Each structure stands twice: as structure tokens, then as C-alpha cells.
Amino acid sequence: xxxEFSGVDxxxxxxxxxxxxxxxxxxxxIREEIERLTLLIAWSVRSKQARGYLNLDWAVTRDRPGxxxxxxxxxxxxxxxxxxxxACRYMKxxxxxxxxxxxxxxxxxxxDTPTLLKKLARIKVRGKSVLLSRxxxxxxxxxxxxxxxxxxxxxxxxKDSSYTSEAAAILSKTxx
Numbered sequence: 001x002x003x004e005f006s007g008v009d010x011x012x013x014x015x016x017x018x019x020x021x022x023x024x025x026x027x028x029x030i031r032e033e034i035e036r037l038t039l040l041i042a043w044s045v046r047s048k049q050a051r052g053y054l055n056l057d058w059a060v061t062r063d064r065p066g067x068x069x070x071x072x073x074x075x076x077x078x079x080x081x082x083x084x085x086x087a088c089r090y091m092k093x094x095x096x097x098x099x100x101x102x103x104x105x106x107x108x109x110x111x112d113t114p115t116l117l118k119k120l121a122r123i124k125v126r127g128k129s130v131l132l133s134r135x136x137x138x139x140x141x142x143x144x145x146x147x148x149x150x151x152x153x154x155x156x157x158x159k160d161s162s163y164t165s166e167a168a169a170i171l172s173k174t175x176x
Contacts, residue, residue, distance in 0.1 A: 002046075003039060003042040003043055003046055005035050005038060005039055005042070006081070006084060006095045007023060007024050007025075007031070007084070007095045007096065008023075008024060008025040008030070008031045008034045008035065008058075009021040009022060009023040009024065009025060009080055009100075010022045010023075010025050010026070012103070017105070018104070019103055019104055019105060020101070020102040020103040020104050020153075021080060021100070021101075021102050022100070022101055022102075023080070023084065023098070023099065023100040023101075023102075024096075024099070029066065030060055030065075030066075030068065033066065033067075033068055034058050034068050037058075037068060037070070038056050038058075041054070041056060041070075041073070042054055050075065052075060052076075053074075053075070053076055053077040053078075053081055054073065054074070054075060055073070055074040055075075055076065055077070055078045055080070055081060056070060056072070056073050056074075057070075057071040057072040057073075057074075058070060058071060059071050079102075083100060083102055083144070083155055084098070084100065086142075087100055087155075087157045089135075090132070090135050090136075090137075090157065091136070091137070091138060091157060091159060092135075092136060093159060097159055098157060098158070098159060099157070099158050099159070099160065099161035099163075099164040100155060100156065100157055100164065101155065101156045101164050101165075101167075101168045102144070102153070102154075102155045102156075103153065103154055103155075103168075104144075104145070104153040105151045105153070106151060106152055106153065106154055106176055107150060107151055107175070107176065108147050108150060108151060108152045108176035109147075109150055109176070110147075110150050111147055112147065113143070113146040113147060116143065116146075116147050116152060116176060117131065117143060119176060120141060120143065120154075120176070121133075123170065123171065123174050124170075125139075125140075125163065125166060125167045125170055126163065126166070128140075130156075130167055130170070130171065132157070138158065138159045138160075139156075139157065139158035139159065139160060139163045139164075139167070140156070140157065140158075140167075141154055141155065141156045141157075141167060141171065142154070142155050142157070152176065154171070154176075156168055156171070
């Protein structure tokens, strides 16, 4: 019956390569301006009878930080939407209640998936295993791609953004 705005993430890069994203975007003013512009476009698209996911990519430049620049418009669900949808379903939460850190290409050594999951299960954050083990948990990490050539992808979800930051720091120190 209308449009729904899910939020704004920040893409992460290392050595010129995409490595993942953080959600939500930490700058409230940028989030609000991107939301305003996105909703204008979404309502215009909807008025043309289009339905479904509309993913808009925005850039914020150093020389004009308060003026987001539209880069790309995808009429499909993308990686961010899949991860956000998974987090919302798993945690029974709305997008605005979730903090996410997704990282791709993390070094994990030459291990198979069961071994990597066992390693993750042993890593503790706030006294509990960081590995998500059942729906309804309010924080933890999930393996998003299995190990391949010594690398994997991992996502950390939480309803508490400080947990997400803490878990990311512990995982980066501990290593996989």
C-alpha cells in the first residue's frame, strides 16, 4: 500500500576492494537526507505501478558531504537486503533495531566449514559464544560464505551497536 525505507549502510573498502558494510550509517544527517531523497524516488517509481525491492546506491563526497549523489538504482534485492532481511527474521526485529557488520574475504586459514564453525563457537563475546546457534538470539555472528582459498565471509548482528563493535574487535584480534 506504500513504500518502506529500510535504512542506510556504509560500504567498506580495503586496498581498493569492497570488503563489506556497516549498518546503520553513523551520521544522522546523512541518513536523514538519503532517506528523504530515497523516498522521493520510491514514491515516484511506485506511481508508475512498479512494485518490489528498489535498491539505491548513494555516494557522499568530501567536497559536498551534505549532498548525497545518486549512483545506481537496482530494481532487485541485493546483498545488503538479503543480510538485513535475514537479521530481521532471525532476531524478530525491525531494520531500525539492528546493527550489522558484514565482512567479506576474511582470512580464516585452510580449514573446512565444520572446523571454522568450531573455532567461531569457541570465541566469546560478553561471556557467550559469538556464533549464532538458534533463531531469536539478540546478538552474534554467522558464517555467510564457507571457507575458500583461506578466506570466508562473516556477519555480526546485534540489537546493541556496542556489541557489534565489540564482537568485530574481538574477532579481528583473535583471528579466524
